[in-house]
Amino acid sequence: MQAASLFLGVFFLSASLLQCTKDGELVKNLDRSYTGGPDSTVYAAFYESNTVATADVVPDVNDVIKMRGVQTIIHEYCNTSNCHGGPIAPRFEIYSQIMQYVKPGDPEGSKLWEYITTNDFDNAMPPVNSNYELSTRDKSIVYNWIKNGAKERPDLNDFRPAAIRVLVDGCSSANCHNTATATGGWARKGLISGLASADTTQFTYINPTTGSVTVYCQLSNQTLRNQVWTAYKDSVKRFYADTVANASFRPWKTVSTPVSALSTRGPLNNYDDILMDILYPKSVRTVSSVVYTDPVTLKGYYVRGNPLVATDCFVRRMDSTLIYRNPLTLVETSVSGNMAYDDGGFKPSEVALFKAWYFADPNIPDVWKYGNANVGIFKYRKTGNYIIKR
Amino acid sequence: MKKKITLAALATSLMVYLLSSCYQNKEDILELPRVSFRNEVVPIVTAGPCGCHNTSVNVRAVLFSDQRTNTIFFDAILARRGAFGSWVNGGTHPGAGAIDFSPTEKNIIKKWIDQGEPYDDGAGCTVSGNLTYTADIVPIYNTSCKGATCHGGIAAPIDYAKFVAKKDVLLTILNSGGNQGHPGGALSLTTCTVNKMKAWIAQGQPQ
Numbered sequence: 001m002q003a004a005s006l007f008l009g010v011f012f013l014s015a016s017l018l019q020c021t022k023d024g025e026l027v028k029n030l031d032r033s034y035t036g037g038p039d040s041t042v043y044a045a046f047y048e049s050n051t052v053a054t055a056d057v058v059p060d061v062n063d064v065i066k067m068r069g070v071q072t073i074i075h076e077y078c079n080t081s082n083c084h085g086g087p088i089a090p091r092f093e094i095y096s097q098i099m100q101y102v103k104p105g106d107p108e109g110s111k112l113w114e115y116i117t118t119n120d121f122d123n124a125m126p127p128v129n130s131n132y133e134l135s136t137r138d139k140s141i142v143y144n145w146i147k148n149g150a151k152e153r154p155d156l157n158d159f160r161p162a163a164i165r166v167l168v169d170g171c172s173s174a175n176c177h178n179t180a181t182a183t184g185g186w187a188r189k190g191l192i193s194g195l196a197s198a199d200t201t202q203f204t205y206i207n208p209t210t211g212s213v214t215v216y217c218q219l220s221n222q223t224l225r226n227q228v229w230t231a232y233k234d235s236v237k238r239f240y241a242d243t244v245a246n247a248s249f250r251p252w253k254t255v256s257t258p259v260s261a262l263s264t265r266g267p268l269n270n271y272d273d274i275l276m277d278i279l280y281p282k283s284v285r286t287v288s289s290v291v292y293t294d295p296v297t298l299k300g301y302y303v304r305g306n307p308l309v310a311t312d313c314f315v316r317r318m319d320s321t322l323i324y325r326n327p328l329t330l331v332e333t334s335v336s337g338n339m340a341y342d343d344g345g346f347k348p349s350e351v352a353l354f355k356a357w358y359f360a361d362p363n364i365p366d367v368w369k370y371g372n373a374n375v376g377i378f379k380y381r382k383t384g385n386y387i388i389k390r
Numbered sequence: 391m392k393k394k395i396t397l398a399a400l401a402t403s404l405m406v407y408l409l410s411s412c413y414q415n416k417e418d419i420l421e422l423p424r425v426s427f428r429n430e431v432v433p434i435v436t437a438g439p440c441g442c443h444n445t446s447v448n449v450r451a452v453l454f455s456d457q458r459t460n461t462i463f464f465d466a467i468l469a470r471r472g473a474f475g476s477w478v479n480g481g482t483h484p485g486a487g488a489i490d491f492s493p494t495e496k497n498i499i500k501k502w503i504d505q506g507e508p509y510d511d512g513a514g515c516t517v518s519g520n521l522t523y524t525a526d527i528v529p530i531y532n533t534s535c536k537g538a539t540c541h542g543g544i545a546a547p548i549d550y551a552k553f554v555a556k557k558d559v560l561l562t563i564l565n566s567g568g569n570q571g572h573p574g575g576a577l578s579l580t581t582c583t584v585n586k587m588k589a590w591i592a593q594g595q596p597q
Contacts, residue, residue: 036497136501137430140494165492169439174451174485176442203485206542207449342448345441345457 032124034117034139041165043353044145045154046095048072052356054387056380060321062351065154070145073138074098077116077126095152104150107143116142159357164271166353170344175205177268180218183225188217192228195219229267236280243305248294250301251285274314278364281310308367312336315358315378319351322387323379327371335381359387425502427468427510434495435467435474452540453533464580465534469568472575475503507567521590523550523597530583545574554595564588 048069055063071094078092079085091097101112115125116134126132134142148158172178187195200217207214219225235251266282267273284307290300308327316324320337340346346354359369366389371377376386425431435454436444442451447458452470455462473484478496483489491499521527536542553560562571564587568579590596 035501036494039492039494041492042494135430136425136498137433137494140497144494166438169489170441173442173489174483176450205450205485210449211542338448341457342445344438345443345445346438347457350438 032117032119034143036140038147039144040161042140042144043067043162044141046070046152050154052352054359056383056385060380061348062319062321065352066349068141070142073142077134102146102150107146110146156360159353159360163353163357166350167274171268175216177265179225179229179267179269181216182267183219183228184217187219233276236285240280240307251303275363278314278368280307281313283310283312318354321381323381325377327367327377424505425498430498431502432462436462463533465583468580469534469577474499517585517589521593526586527590550597557591
């Protein structure tokens with residue numbers, strides 16, 4: 001009896017120890033690791049819903065960023081009624097509870113990250129035999145949220161890279177706001193000496209709905225187009241930095257006129273391009289009539305001297321819930337938002353993300369956010385409330 | 391006494407064995423859930439960075455969704471799986487431009503393509519009643535086949551007569567889920583589209 005019990009005891013103990021380290025043939029193919037790296041352009045916030053700081057009294061449709069958040073992900077995977085939302089401790093309901101397992105800035109050093117990515121069967125969460133596993137998309141949100149500091153509420157460091165990425169890719173696509181198309185248009189119109197249509201590549205676009213055909217050109221040589229665009233941007237910045245000193249200089253070229261009434265869209269290839277478009281809107285860089293004639297060369301310039309006389313601006317084109325008024329004249333313009341709705345296809349949450357970034361970014365001067373002396377230049381259509389600095 | 395100790399030891403050993411058996415059914419775990427087309431890939435191409443494909447007001451590109459009606463054209467997205475595949479491996483967006491998937495998006499799309507079949511494209515739709523070319527096939531053609539780099543652009547347009555004349559080619563494409571028969575390379579078609587077009591052919595391709 002004793003011998004038999006001893007034998008069975010040793011057998012069960014050995015079996016339990018051995019099975020803990022067993023690697024089954026089928027199991028070896030499992031891989032729960034996250035192959036992506038840090039990506040600041042992933043909007044990764046704790047809460048699924050974040051209202052922008054400049055929201056109207058009752059947040060309007062473009063005032064709330066609603067994107068999948070860490071809390072929702074953890075709730076879905078961990079907080080179910082039969083697990084950590086039920087009889088099993090610990091709880092993962094609120095920020096402070098989840099933060100017990102998070103080391104801000106260090107996903108690899110965080111227990112939460114270890115649980116959801118480890119290939120160790122005995123530590124993996126959700127348990128691997130539950131057939132419940134975080135998707136790659138959800139892992140990227142959790143990873144980048146921890147990497148960016150695991151904050152309870154997002155800030156500029158979260159808004160800016162995500163907003164710029166959406167804007168750059170959304171606006172600078174094939175034949176729209178990119179350097180290749182702008183400089184190609186200039187070359188085609190003979191605005192750049194030494195360059196002609198032959199230096200461009202032509203693309204034909206057929207609208208799948210209407211069948212209308214558009215031909216557009218792009219400057220083929222990337223180095224050249226960067227040179228042309230950089231020279232243009234420098235000329236704009238130089239002029240507006242000191243319009244008196246550069247009164248006879250003026251920006252190097254207008255965007256389109258007077259050669260053609262058709263606009264060549266201004267590039268929005270990166271953060272600097274977007275900032276230039278905000279600070280010196282196209283409606284002052286390119287106008288339809290001669291604003292200034294050089295007394296010596298008699299050359300006409302289609303550019304206004306003060307960027308604040310702009311009749312249009314970035315926010316107006318993005319947000320149809322706001323009415324823009326000129327910072328100098330305080331004259332209201334019509335509501336637009338067409339770049340978000342008609343052309344760009346941006347969703348309300350994305351427009352809210354743009355606003356969250358725009359009003360938090362110190363590189364955008366207050367006059368383009370709240371006007372001179374904080375009188376407000378953006379008014380909510382529904383309530384008439386101006387966005388002012390608080 | 392000795393007997394009790396032995397029995398207790400035996401019971402403890404058995405308990406240890408049983409308690410440590412949470413993952414005893416490891417052989418049941420064949421693979422982790424795959425990349426979801428609907429939950430992971432579709433959100434990428436219907437978001438702002440692909441905004442031109444999702445406007446419907448001022449259409450500038452093949453539509454992946456219609457914001458106004460909140461409709462997603464799964465076929466149109468699936469049909470471009472090959473284009474996405476080349477793009478995440480160093481290719482560029484058709485018509486040039488400066489856009490690209492983010493590293494995270496590339497990661498998801500690569501995994502999705504590498505896993506083979508589209509996965510979770512839906513169980514199909516109920517196809518009932520009489521189908522016609524005008525009411526049922528043209529909308530599919532407009533969203534899935536037409537475009538600057540596709541039919542009506544660099545490839546010849548397809549009209550009713552051609553759909554009828556090339557019925558066998560169409561069936562080859564449909565029966566292979568788009569993998570065979572298409573002269574321009576493999577396509578991906580939703581189960582719904584395959585079922586609908588096959589039913590239309592079975593009904594004699596009414597106009």
